[in-house]
Amino acid sequence: MSDKNIIIKCFECGKKNRVPDKRLEEKPICGHCKTLLDTKNIYGRPVVVSDRDFGEEVLGYSGAVLVDCWAPWCGPCKSIAPVLDELAYEFKGSIKITKLNVDENPLTASQYRVMSIPTLLFFKDGKLENTLVGALPKTEITKQIKSLI
Numbered sequence: 144m145s146d147k148n149i150i151i152k153c154f155e156c157g158k159k160n161r162v163p164d165k166r167l168e169e170k171p172i173c174g175h176c177k178t179l180l181d182t183k184n185i186y187g188r189p190v191v192v193s194d195r196d197f198g199e200e201v202l203g204y205s206g207a208v209l210v211d212c213w214a215p216w217c218g219p220c221k222s223i224a225p226v227l228d229e230l231a232y233e234f235k236g237s238i239k240i241t242k243l244n245v246d247e248n249p250l251t252a253s254q255y256r257v258m259s260i261p262t263l264l265f266f267k268d269g270k271l272e273n274t275l276v277g278a279l280p281k282t283e284i285t286k287q288i289k290s291l292i
């Protein structure tokens with residue numbers, strides 16, 4: 144194993160914690176509020192990411208990450224939001240599911256050429272592996288997740 148550090152944002156207080164890769168299995172806690180850190184999506188809920196922390200939360204994450212690119216005005220985005228909530232729970236511990244509001248985070252959206260939403264970006268160890276466009280059925284998204292983890 145490497146002695147790389149990863150940054151984990153505490154979902155409780157929002158503080159960022161630097162955790163050595165090799166200590167991830169030891170159930171690290173937040174240095175600020177002592178909440179157990181969500182190292183591998185152990186809580187099973189989507190994490191909000193932004194232009195600012197995309198590098199840390201997605202590209203710097205060792206493992207599988209799904210990025211849901213959405214916007215508040217987009218109807219189909221609303222229809223797949225509950226599906227992603229379910230998937231975050233069903234696949235907790237094996238994939239980190241994140242949400243990127245493209246209106247608030249134009250940099251990342253343009254970097255990955257997100258032209259229409261919803262767009263789902265699938266990363267593995269910081270590398271973009273696949274892109275799905277549109278509000279696809281849950282079975283389709285599940286298939287993609289399974290091929291990634």
Ligand SMILES: [Zn+2]
Pocket residue numbers: 153154155156157158173174175176177178
């Ligand atoms: Zn905390």
